[in-house]
Amino acid sequence: MNRIYLDNNASTALDPKVLEAMMPYLTAHHGNALSVHSYGRDVRKAVEDARDHVAALIGSSSREILFTSGGTEANNLAIRGVVKAHEGGRRKIITSLVEHSSVSGPLADLAASGYEVVPLPVDGSGRIDAESLKAALDESTLMVAIMLANNETGAIQPVKQLAGLAHEAGALVHTDAVQAAAKIPFTVDDLGADLLTLGGHKFYGPHGIGALYVRKGTSIEGVTFGASHEGGLRPGTHNTPGIVGIGEAARLAAERGEEDRRHMAKVTGHLEERLLREIPASKVNGPPLRDRLPNTLNLCIAEAEAESLLLGLDVAGIAVSAGSACHSGGIEPSGVLLAMGISRSDALSSLRISLSRCTTADEADRFAETLGRLASNLRADHESPGS
């Protein structure tokens, strides 16, 4: 059975070129980047080359990039590090109701210790309205933390506009770009971001590596303590293979991103059109494709429970997700969908389908046929007497 993987917002496959770039750093080059000898120098050079590639992808200077263990750590460091550097100052943080738990989690912790955390609502397509930010901003606002693109719906937030408003009020701007990287083009200057998070395994790099962009001049303090790696802000021996991997993934994304985005948008558009046409009472959760990630389709199939569809698809060798992958395992409806005003039962009947740059139209068609069959069987079961 040829399996089909449509859960790329959870994690992408490692690009073979990324693996090739990483291999020497899993074998011959095992030095520590802080060591003065040639082993250390070799590794240091690889780390700095990777930093250059990541910086180039987002239009920053290499000195503004810190490597972390992933998106989760980068989001935590951005939030906690900025708060720590501003202790005794502003105490309000504005965010949204649809953030990933690695943003909403540290913010909930700060709220519990007395910070004012204001989560902005989203509209029916999952987007934040600038007016709501305007109303929440004041001279006590330290930071606005709003994601660039949502992991469940792919909705792209108007970060540039929001950042402009935040800066007028003297607040810093952090954006979680874990899902956006390589899927939409952006630079930190275009967005007006002061801090921005990336995660390697969402764009064909390895697991366990991420990066935090910190604009030069931004006050931030470390939240873990140890040696002087990453300027002391993120101490601990580098994950050199991972860093080389995210560097190569960023280099590839810069090189082929436009072509990949065009391909994904075409296949996603074709799939969406086909599913909406062939599956009765199906609808898209989120904005139209032009306002969301080109690889993401969140589909509600009314009266067909996502958990059952997920299992049926898995038996057929097809991987998608229901709700956010990071929270899978339960049957709680997605908080993101609920925040969009979607009913509990529709949220429980929604699937997240996320393509990669390698997904073919043929795979999309095979998926559409299987999903259509499973949905109609499930509904027939519900309608049959005694079921």
Ligand SMILES: Cc1ncc(COP(=O)(O)O)c(C=O)c1O
């Ligand atoms: C939007 C978003 N932010 C942050 C993360 C966490 O990244 P990581 O898995 O690298 O810790 C994820 C992972 O799914 C995500 O989708």
